[in-house]
Amino acid sequence: MHIIVCMKQVPDPEGPREAFEINQTSGLVEPRGIPPVLSLFDENALEMALRIKDVHPAGAMISVLSMGKRISNAVMLKALAAGADEIVKVEDEALDAGRLDSFATAHLLAAAIRKTPFDLIITGRQAADFNDGQVGIGLAHILDLPVITVAHAVTVQGRELRAERVLAHGYEVMCTPMPAVIMASNEVGELRYPSMIQRREAKQKPVHTWRLADIGLVTPPARRLARRRLFAPELRERRCRIFSGSIPADAGRNLALQLKEDRVI
Amino acid sequence: MHTDKQVLVFIEMEADRIHPLAPESLEAGRQVAQGLHAELAAVIMGGAVSDAVRDVRHYGVERVYIVEHPLLETYHGEYFCQALSAACLTATPSVILMANTLTGLDLAPRLAWNLDAGLVTDCVAIEASDGEITFTKPIYSGNVMAVYAPVTMPMLITLRPRAFTPLSLSDAPQGEIVPVAVNLDQASVKTTVVERILEHGDGIRLETAERIVAGGRGIGKAEGFSLLKTMAETLGAAIGASRPPCDLGWVSAKAQVGQTGEIVAPGLYIAVGISGSTQHLAGMAGSKTIVAINKDPQANIFKVADYGVVGNYEDVIPVFTETLVEILT
Numbered sequence A: 001m002h003i004i005v006c007m008k009q010v011p012d013p014e015g016p017r018e019a020f021e022i023n024q025t026s027g028l029v030e031p032r033g034i035p036p037v038l039s040l041f042d043e044n045a046l047e048m049a050l051r052i053k054d055v056h057p058a059g060a061m062i063s064v065l066s067m068g069k070r071i072s073n074a075v076m077l078k079a080l081a082a083g084a085d086e087i088v089k090v091e092d093e094a095l096d097a098g099r100l101d102s103f104a105t106a107h108l109l110a111a112a113i114r115k116t117p118f119d120l121i122i123t124g125r126q127a128a129d130f131n132d133g134q135v136g137i138g139l140a141h142i143l144d145l146p147v148i149t150v151a152h153a154v155t156v157q158g159r160e161l162r163a164e165r166v167l168a169h170g171y172e173v174m175c176t177p178m179p180a181v182i183m184a185s186n187e188v189g190e191l192r193y194p195s196m197i198q199r200r201e202a203k204q205k206p207v208h209t210w211r212l213a214d215i216g217l218v219t220p221p222a223r224r225l226a227r228r229r230l231f232a233p234e235l236r237e238r239r240c241r242i243f244s245g246s247i248p249a250d251a252g253r254n255l256a257l258q259l260k261e262d263r264v265i
Numbered sequence B: 001m002h003t004d005k006q007v008l009v010f011i012e013m014e015a016d017r018i019h020p021l022a023p024e025s026l027e028a029g030r031q032v033a034q035g036l037h038a039e040l041a042a043v044i045m046g047g048a049v050s051d052a053v054r055d056v057r058h059y060g061v062e063r064v065y066i067v068e069h070p071l072l073e074t075y076h077g078e079y080f081c082q083a084l085s086a087a088c089l090t091a092t093p094s095v096i097l098m099a100n101t102l103t104g105l106d107l108a109p110r111l112a113w114n115l116d117a118g119l120v121t122d123c124v125a126i127e128a129s130d131g132e133i134t135f136t137k138p139i140y141s142g143n144v145m146a147v148y149a150p151v152t153m154p155m156l157i158t159l160r161p162r163a164f165t166p167l168s169l170s171d172a173p174q175g176e177i178v179p180v181a182v183n184l185d186q187a188s189v190k191t192t193v194v195e196r197i198l199e200h201g202d203g204i205r206l207e208t209a210e211r212i213v214a215g216g217r218g219i220g221k222a223e224g225f226s227l228l229k230t231m232a233e234t235l236g237a238a239i240g241a242s243r244p245p246c247d248l249g250w251v252s253a254k255a256q257v258g259q260t261g262e263i264v265a266p267g268l269y270i271a272v273g274i275s276g277s278t279q280h281l282a283g284m285a286g287s288k289t290i291v292a293i294n295k296d297p298q299a300n301i302f303k304v305a306d307y308g309v310v311g312n313y314e315d316v317i318p319v320f321t322e323t324l325v326e327i328l329t
């Protein structure tokens, strides 16, 4: 079974506010002083793939597909150490994430995916930079495959896939034949932690680099949206009234009394 | 047939009525319609939609498209996409809007790809000037806002919960009802639902709670949440959490508040052992009154809070709850 996990490299989304500097001339965000990381939800996607491989180790192969202008091998090493078998980078100057929308991204990834036979594609619920949440369904549309979104668990039986899809008040079990696309939800849980040995072995695993021409495209496909501008949001700070007391318990009591007096409760 | 431009709001149903977020979607739709000098229309799809139609006709819509079919009884992405595509064919809307719920995040991209339309997800603001309409969404964890304009029509928008003031009810119902026929059959879909497992949560529902008590990583252990539960019961509040307690299994994943969890705006939000990351603030900054209990006086949460206690929650909360019992009974 060949599983392709789509993983995007993004500037650390938990970086401080000042780290996301807006360049008004280029219309791009230039991260300052924060490292690139694997997009958080794509780690959930990889974890889901690894769990399938845990159950079906024989013949299972997990490829990580990542597209971007420059993709760091150090960042991708984390995926290999966790258990991915190979990395396929689609790397090209023309592929700046800030200039591609989901429409273009899905077409580019689909072009890369078409180059190899596969059984399952797993994506994250949304990329942690632009948070679009469109590429997974886009891949299914372009490749004419079934898609199950916000799945927190999957099992494979023969050629059939069963996925648990998150609902507002529970979940539903969905069935589909493979090949298929699964969009993993954050409820999958965190990516496993690699051992020292796995980390060492990861360095020996293959990393392939493809250019745009290698996936049969010259320029990225057209956009469906025009980005007019970027701006930093206002921080709406409030004046906080701090309660204290000689012992913490007093503070708790004073807080409750004040909330009552102010008719908050 | 109508000749004017239309803006179409997809109305999600919940137990045969309109979803609690529908009035917000309708307000966003109203803003777009005004900007484009277009008419506001709604579309409702389901097994039986008459109650929901009655609800929505109180929101000043010109038209309500309805798609009724037994296969639309519960949400299924493929059937709903086919049905909504059919409604769009009839309504030929310039812009289609829906709430960014679990349904919206499945349906909107399906429809966008099907109609070959641009989609802005998680929109928080709409502006119209010089005949151009723009849609703003937070990117990079909410540290930057991006403003998008359509390149092609129709264009799709999903709306962040709590970003738009709910449209108020009008007295007289209005809006022509336009049924749309669809042919749905089981052979046309690639995925099937085998079963649905619904949890009947034991407490108050987070999304609609008037008071929320939320715990973060600072709670330190699953048992720590029992202190919060007692406090929540005293206040009649729902339990919420930041991401770490959900990931660590201290509370249900459904308790998560924030960018990837529930977006709430209760009258009272009490954040305990939560530092106040941008991702968490995205889910609760709109609360009327915010109380923070945190042992670090520098914690970011105090910047958005109205009341705060600096201290170890295990020392503060028992007395806080005791006092609540005293004054509330």
Ligand SMILES: Cc1cc2nc3c(=O)[nH]c(=O)nc-3n(C[C@H](O)[C@H](O)[C@H](O)COP(=O)(O)OP(=O)(O)OC[C@H]3O[C@@H](n4cnc5c(N)ncnc54)[C@H](O)[C@@H]3O)c2cc1C
Pocket: A013, A014, A040, A128, B215, B216, B217, B218, B219, B241, B242, B243, B244, B245, B256, B257, B258, B259, B260, B261, B272, B273, B274, B275, B276, B277, B278, B279, B280, B283, B293, B294, B295, B296, B299, B311, B312, B313, B314
């Ligand atoms: C793409 C993405 C999406 C995300 N989505 C969400 C989301 O939807 N919701 C969300 O919440 N997070 C989300 N996060 C995670 C977010 O970035 C933060 O990591 C998270 O919110 C931190 O949670 P916290 O405040 O509980 O933990 P921490 O930041 O670790 O803060 C713990 C706080 O507890 C205090 N504390 C410790 N002990 C005590 C004590 N005994 N008494 C009182 N106070 C104490 C500490 O002073 C500290 O301020 C997301 C992250 C990413 C990258």
Ligand SMILES: Nc1ncnc2c1ncn2[C@@H]1O[C@H](COP(=O)(O)O)[C@@H](O)[C@H]1O
Pocket: A005, A006, A007, A008, A009, A039, A041, A042, A045, A065, A066, A067, A068, A102, A105, A109, A122, A123, A124, A125, A126, A127, A128, A130, A131, A132, A133, A134, A135, A136
């Ligand atoms: N540049 C990329 N490289 C690899 N995977 C991507 C890329 N962009 C998006 N994806 C995948 O598509 C998912 C949804 O992305 P998006 O629709 O952009 O929010 C992500 O979680 C990834 O799994």
